Amino acid sequence: MAPQRAVQLSLKKPTYAVCVVGVETYVDVHSDVPKGAETFGVSGSPGVEVFVIYDPARVTVPTGKTHWPLDANVDVTVSVDAASKALHDLKVKVSYFGRQEAGALGHSVLYLTAVDVSLDVDTGRTGKVKRNHDDKKTWRWGPEGYGAVLLVNCDRDSVVSAGPDLTNSQLATLDDLQDMSPMVLSCDGPDSLFNTHKLVLDVPFSDSRRVGVFCARGGTSLEDYKQVLGPQRLSYEVERQPGERKISFFVEGLAFPDVDFLGLVSLSVSLVHTGTLPEVPLFTDTVAFRVAPWIMTPNTQPPLELYACSVVDSHGSNKKFLEDMSDLALKANCKLIICPQIENRNDRWIQDEMEFGYTEAPHKAFPVVFDSPRNRGLKHFPYKRILGPDFGYVTREILFAGASSLDSFGNLDVSPPVTVGGKEYPLGRILIGSSFPKSGGRRMAKVVRDFLQAQQVQAPVELYSDWLSVGHVDEFLSFVPTSDQKGFRLLLASPIACLKLFQQKKEEGYGEAAQFDGLRHRVNRSINEMLADSRLRRDSLYTQKCIDWNREVLKRELGLTEQDIVDIPQLFFLKGSHAEAFFPDMVNMVVLGKHLGIPKPFGPIIDGRCCLEEKVRSLLEPLGLRCIFIDDYLSYHELLGEIHCGTNVRRQPFSFKWWHMVP
Numbered sequence: 001m002a003p004q005r006a007v008q009l010s011l012k013k014p015t016y017a018v019c020v021v022g023v024e025t026y027v028d029v030h031s032d033v034p035k036g037a038e039t040f041g042v043s044g045s046p047g048v049e050v051f052v053i054y055d056p057a058r059v060t061v062p063t064g065k066t067h068w069p070l071d072a073n074v075d076v077t078v079s080v081d082a083a084s085k086a087l088h089d090l091k092v093k094v095s096y097f098g099r100q101e102a103g104a105l106g107h108s109v110l111y112l113t114a115v116d117v118s119l120d121v122d123t124g125r126t127g128k129v130k131r132n133h134d135d136k137k138t139w140r141w142g143p144e145g146y147g148a149v150l151l152v153n154c155d156r157d158s159v160v161s162a163g164p165d166l167t168n169s170q171l172a173t174l175d176d177l178q179d180m181s182p183m184v185l186s187c188d189g190p191d192s193l194f195n196t197h198k199l200v201l202d203v204p205f206s207d208s209r210r211v212g213v214f215c216a217r218g219g220t221s222l223e224d225y226k227q228v229l230g231p232q233r234l235s236y237e238v239e240r241q242p243g244e245r246k247i248s249f250f251v252e253g254l255a256f257p258d259v260d261f262l263g264l265v266s267l268s269v270s271l272v273h274t275g276t277l278p279e280v281p282l283f284t285d286t287v288a289f290r291v292a293p294w295i296m297t298p299n300t301q302p303p304l305e306l307y308a309c310s311v312v313d314s315h316g317s318n319k320k321f322l323e324d325m326s327d328l329a330l331k332a333n334c335k336l337i338i339c340p341q342i343e344n345r346n347d348r349w350i351q352d353e354m355e356f357g358y359t360e361a362p363h364k365a366f367p368v369v370f371d372s373p374r375n376r377g378l379k380h381f382p383y384k385r386i387l388g389p390d391f392g393y394v395t396r397e398i399l400f401a402g403a404s405s406l407d408s409f410g411n412l413d414v415s416p417p418v419t420v421g422g423k424e425y426p427l428g429r430i431l432i433g434s435s436f437p438k439s440g441g442r443r444m445a446k447v448v449r450d451f452l453q454a455q456q457v458q459a460p461v462e463l464y465s466d467w468l469s470v471g472h473v474d475e476f477l478s479f480v481p482t483s484d485q486k487g488f489r490l491l492l493a494s495p496i497a498c499l500k501l502f503q504q505k506k507e508e509g510y511g512e513a514a515q516f517d518g519l520r521h522r523v524n525r526s527i528n529e530m531l532a533d534s535r536l537r538r539d540s541l542y543t544q545k546c547i548d549w550n551r552e553v554l555k556r557e558l559g560l561t562e563q564d565i566v567d568i569p570q571l572f573f574l575k576g577s578h579a580e581a582f583f584p585d586m587v588n589m590v591v592l593g594k595h596l597g598i599p600k601p602f603g604p605i606i607d608g609r610c611c612l613e614e615k616v617r618s619l620l621e622p623l624g625l626r627c628i629f630i631d632d633y634l635s636y637h638e639l640l641g642e643i644h645c646g647t648n649v650r651r652q653p654f655s656f657k658w659w660h661m662v663p
Contacts, residue, residue: 005282008032009094009108016088018197019489020271020283021116021188022133024051029094030070034106037096039053039067042076043179046093048112053280068099078108083116083188090114116245116479119269121148122181125659127363136287139264141662148511149361149659150211150265150289153179153452154368154392164252164393171214171225175389178212178364180250183271183291185238188245197282198273199238201249203229208267209290210255213240216248225250229267236293238269238506253291256394258358259450263291292359294368294394295454296414296657298428299591300488300649303334306592309344309378310648311635318348318635325597325647327626332592334649339381347377348636348646351474352408354382356650359392361660365653370393373445374410387522396447406433408443410472410645411465416479416488417656420559426656429558433465433473437550441466456663467546469578474644476547476555478587480596482623489623490554490565492547493587497542498569501615502527505606513604513611515583519633527604536573536582543572543579566619569612580640584633586616586640590649596620599642601628 006026007017007245011034019025039062044050052068053063053075061066068074078092088111095104123132123146139147153165157179158172187199197207199570213229215236230237231254257263266288270281277651306329311318322338329336339350347353355370371382373396387393398407405411408515410435419424443466444448452460466472476493506527507512530536537621554560568641571582581588584599591597603612610629617627636646 007110009110011106011108014109014111016111016514017192018113018115018273018282019078019080020062021080021083021285024118026232027076027078027092027094027110029076029108030072030657032108033070034096036098037070037105038068038099038473038483039097041067041095043093044078047080047082047114048090048154049079049081049094051079053077067385070096072447078112080114082114084112084114084190087190087192090207092454097329097662110331113190113193115193115197115271117182117283117285118186119267119271119287120186121183121251121287123148123287124229125149125362129182131358136285136297139175139288139290141659143660143661144173148181148287148289149362149366150181150251150291151179151359151366152254152291152392152394153212153252154394155179155366155390155410156387157389158358166212166252166386166539169212169230171222173223177225177250177653179366180252181361181363182247183213183267185247185249185250186245187238187240187247191242194240196273198272198274199240200270200272201229201236201238202268202270203234204293205234208234210253210261210269211265211289212249212252212254213267214250214252216499241375246599247304251289255291256294256451256458257291257454259454263293263454263455263456263637265289265291278364290659292360292361293457293658294357295360295427295455295615295654296355296368296430296458297651297653298414298416299479300416301333301654303592303649305335305337306335306425306590306647307350307649309339309348309350310341311340311344311346311348312359313346315634321630321632321635321646324630328592328595328597328630331626331628332595334592339385341383343381345377349376349408349410349641350378350648351645352410352428353378354386355409355412358653360653360658364642366390366392367650368394370409371395372401372407373398373448375403376406380505383460396445396451398445398447404442405446406444406465406471407448408472410474410641411472413473413477413479415558416481418558418560422436423658424661426460426661427458427654427658430460431473431477432460432462433471434462435466436464439466442471457658457661459663463550463553464546467543467579469575470640471578472645474588475581475585476550476587478589478591478644480591480623480625481621482625484623486564488510490558490560491568491587492551492565493570493585494547494567495544495571497567498571498612499531499537499540500605501569501611502531505604505611510604510606510611513606514541515604516602517605520601521634521638522602535570539574539579540571542574546579553627554635568619569615581637581642584637585642586612588644590643592626592649595626595628597643598627598629599637600633602633
């Protein structure tokens with residue numbers, strides 16, 4: 001309920017005032033009182049509700065004639081429920097009486113003109129604007145919460161636009177209105193009232209660069225929609241037409257939440273009396289919006305599109321790899337999109353360049369690509385080829401410094417939904433690779449970390465990935481969907497599991513079976529040789545400790561048990577002070593539903609089968625997954641990457657609505 005406005009009465013002449021439908025007006029019955037008056041009576045014409053407010057502990061309710069004591073503990077308010085048809089068509093009369101009550105000692109008359117002014121948005125989060133007299137100025141999380149949602153208008157609906165729609169102060173296409181949240185201004189009342197009163201729409205200066213407002217005039221031409229509030233305009237005098245009762249607006253977000261922006265913006269409309277200097281606001285109605293966050297999707301969400309790059313290097317083209325990706329996408333009923341060499345400039349690491357996510361409001365959702373600050377050969381691909389109608393774009397640039405390897409988005413992942421100690425994360429938690437705590441090593445850029453943290457709905461967890469040469473979390477972990485109650489498993493690379501497997505095969509008499517058998521570009525290493533290699537064992541035990549440290553963090557921060565984790569055999573070796581995969585890194589896989597595109601490890605062949613592949617099959621296929629091993633050795637592994645690094649997947653959004661959670 002809006003604050004009450006006070007009106008002072010006079011015995012000498014009628015008082016005239018404007019009141020707002022649904023808002024109580026305080027009537028001052030105490031300031032101008034006839035001499036000898038001890039009680040008063042009050043009445044209103046049809047359409048006026050009169051309320052006498054009193055303290056029952058101090059005031060006795062009068063019997064018979066409703067003459068109330070002129071006591072400091074008795075007040076009067078009035079309200080109306082419909083707009084006036086004409087000026088001063090509502091009346092309130094106050095009569096004052098002495099002790100004898102022989103007749104009234106005096107009268108005060110108040111003539112009211114009621115105007116219906118209300119700013120309304122989709123506070124109920126149904127996708128429709130409904131009239132609401134409840135608290136519109138606050139925004140509340142949770143299934144019982146309320147408050148409107150804004151989409152950042154970061155797609156490009158018109159082919160003639162140079163950038164995202166949010167950069168345009170003019171509407172380029174009517175389709176763009178679908179990305180905006182509707183807002184309705186009620187403005188009913190006698191037309192003559194607006195000769196001396198005006199309606200003013202305002203945005204606070206602090207919010208003005210984060211929100212834009214377009215006024216709609218009902219036509220189908222672009223000229224019928226003009227931006228009235230935004231970074232260059234903080235106030236707009238509403239152009240109400242005679243007889244107009246409702247005016248429609250469309251509101252767009254201009255920025256995602258960030259370290260300096262909590263995501264909340266507000267808009268206000270004021271009824272202003274122009275007959276006074278300075279002009280006096282008689283009533284203000286305010287609505288709050290929260291800007292929808294950018295949301296990542298985990299491997300457990302169904303795939304929609306698989307991306308890969310066509311490249312050529314000293315070993316030739318990666319045509320065979322792309323054919324394998326095509327077969328995999330076909331099995332998963334997923335569309336394959338190949339970025340040609342002319343667009344990727346021979347940069348194959350498409351996972352590092354960008355991360356697919358989405359943004360959602362009750363009335364609409366669309367995908368948004370987050371462009372990493374690595375800015376190599378693929379730097380223009382997300383902006384030039386992915387940004388488009390109903391496909392948004394966002395990026396964060398590192399100022400005054402270059403990007404490190406940890407700023408690539410192979411170093412960015414997200415878990416499936418988890419519950420940790422009773423705290424629910426229905427959209428999962430973001431995982432970021434970083435340095436060992438307090439070690440001063442490489443970290444993802446603060447500008448990116450701050451952005452991810454500010455989205456609030458996928459509280460990030462920092463892991464230790466700086467022990468790797470490339471330093472990405474996708475080199476030692478992945479998530480796969482399962483059909484059991486848990487719904488997923490965490491896969492972790494495990495040097496110990498690999499050494500145990502090789503030791504077992506040695507004891508079974510297969511010690512001469514060789515790693516890299518059949519691979520022309522790599523010298524074979526028998527199981528016996530690898531187990532006898534003290535340096536390889538030492539390096540593997542060191543990297544196992546690094547992975548084990550992360551294992552405990554993941555168990556603690558994601559609420560996992562050992563039963564939720566699958567150890568995938570993998571060896572690493574140190575090159576200088578950082579580790580690299582000894583053979584193709586199998587956890588660095590692409591997950592398309594139950595179909596897993598796994599780097600072919602070229603493990604020892606036993607009974608005609610790769611023992612590493614067989615071990616992984618035995619771990620994952622009972623979970624309902626299909627393991628498809630793909631040769632990425634020359635095109636990816638030798639360049640310190642694998643299948644996940646060289647692919648990217650756009651996935652279905654969550655069915656869960658982010659505003660239903662409580663961060």
